[in-house]
Amino acid sequence: MxxxxxxxxxxxxxxxxxxxxxxxxxxxxxxxxxxxxxxxxxxxxxxxxxxxxxxxxxxxxxxxxxxxxxxxxASGFNFDTWLAATSAPILLELLGKVGWPSDVMMLGGAEIHVRASNRPQCGVAIEANFQGMRSPLADSASGRAYLAWCPEAERRRLIALCVPRAQERAVLRELDATRVRGYGLRDAALKPPVGAIAVPVMLGASVACVLDLVFLPRVEPVERIAARCLGPLREAAAGLSAAFATLHQAAPVRPADAPSGTPGQDGTAC
CATH class of the missing domain: 1.10.10.10 (Winged helix-like DNA-binding domain superfamily/Winged helix DNA-binding domain)
Structure with a gap:
């Protein structure tokens, strides 16, 4: 038959x-x-x-x-191509809702790097040369979001790599505040004077990547940015989490369900 x-x-x-x-x-x-x-x-x-x-x-x-x-x-799988194709509609929809540019940031050593962005589609030019930009973990919005929600053992290892021992307590206090706040916040002392907030994209109990939102504080203060944009930013992060879960056959986690609570070639951070 x-x-x-x-x-x-x-x-x-x-x-x-x-x-x-x-x-x-x-x-x-x-x-x-x-x-x-x-x-x-x-x-x-x-x-x-x-x-x-x-x-x-x-x-x-x-x-x-x-x-x-x-x-x-899996030998023919190109992660960068997958990430670009997967994140593009999510980032474009986010841009339409908030009006400010966003980046997908991924850990690389003791820094966090831009791997995808909607800056080319944004009418606001903030660090247009974003390709390969990197941020320090302890001071950038994206780095702080990563450290705040990654597993404890990974957090200890990364802090030991990138934070002088004398500054560890201050960094840990900021990470506690980040979890309570619900998003990473860029250190205002960093140059140039741009602002950024960031939320983790969770893959199970781990952080797959971080989604940031970059803005000009002189145009819109961070308090208003958080009130207006945090919801759409979390929704976009949830969409990326679902995509990573499908890729890795894991359960997606919304940033809001995690424990409570513009990078440049020269190290300029978001």
Whole structure:
């Protein structure tokens, strides 16, 4: 009997779901896969045999694990292209709501870097040469948002890297204030005199990236910016969180659900 097209497509999707489940759990038994996938046991066994024959999984005792062959499936993945395509509509919608430019910031060593931005679409020119701009973690809005909501062990490691010991207590106090406030705030002493607020984009208990909003304090003070723009900024962060969750097969977390509470080539920070 010929296999219907919809049946063959469903088999492919089920095989990919099983492969993702085994990879995400670092190994699983057949009963666990049946329970978590909802796929009948005979089908699970048949799909596992097919994946094993293709070199993607192997059996160790009662557990099935992925092989190094799965790395081939991601070898052509370009993260920067994915981030640009994923964040572009979110950043454009955010710009339409708030009128000020925003950046997607990601950790790089002891700094946080611009990885995507809506500055080219914004009529307000704030550091138009934003490509590759970086911010210090302890003083920028985005860096403070990252440190405030990242796991404690990571926070301790990063603070040890980028903060002189004599300043650690002051930085920790600012991070406490950041969690209470609900967003990172750029140190007003930094030059040039631009303002920024930032919220984390959560991936489970970790920070996937940070979304900032850059403005001119002489045009709109930070209090008004926070009152007017924090809601849309959090909504945009939630959209990015959902995208990262899909990419990593994790649960998205809104910044508001996290624990309560313009960078330049020369280190100028947002």
């Amino acid at each position: 010929a296999v219907r097209r919809e049946d063959s497509v469903r088999a492919v999707r089920r095989a990919l779901d099983l492969l993702a489940a085994i990879n995400g759990s670092r190994g699983a038994t057949v009963p666990e896969l049946v329970r978590d996938s909802g796929i009948p046991r005979p089908t699970v066994l048949r799909l596992l045999a097919t994946l094993a024959e293709a070199g993607y999984v192997l059996r160790t005792g009662r557990r099935w694990e992925v092989t190094p062959g799965v790395a081939r499936l």
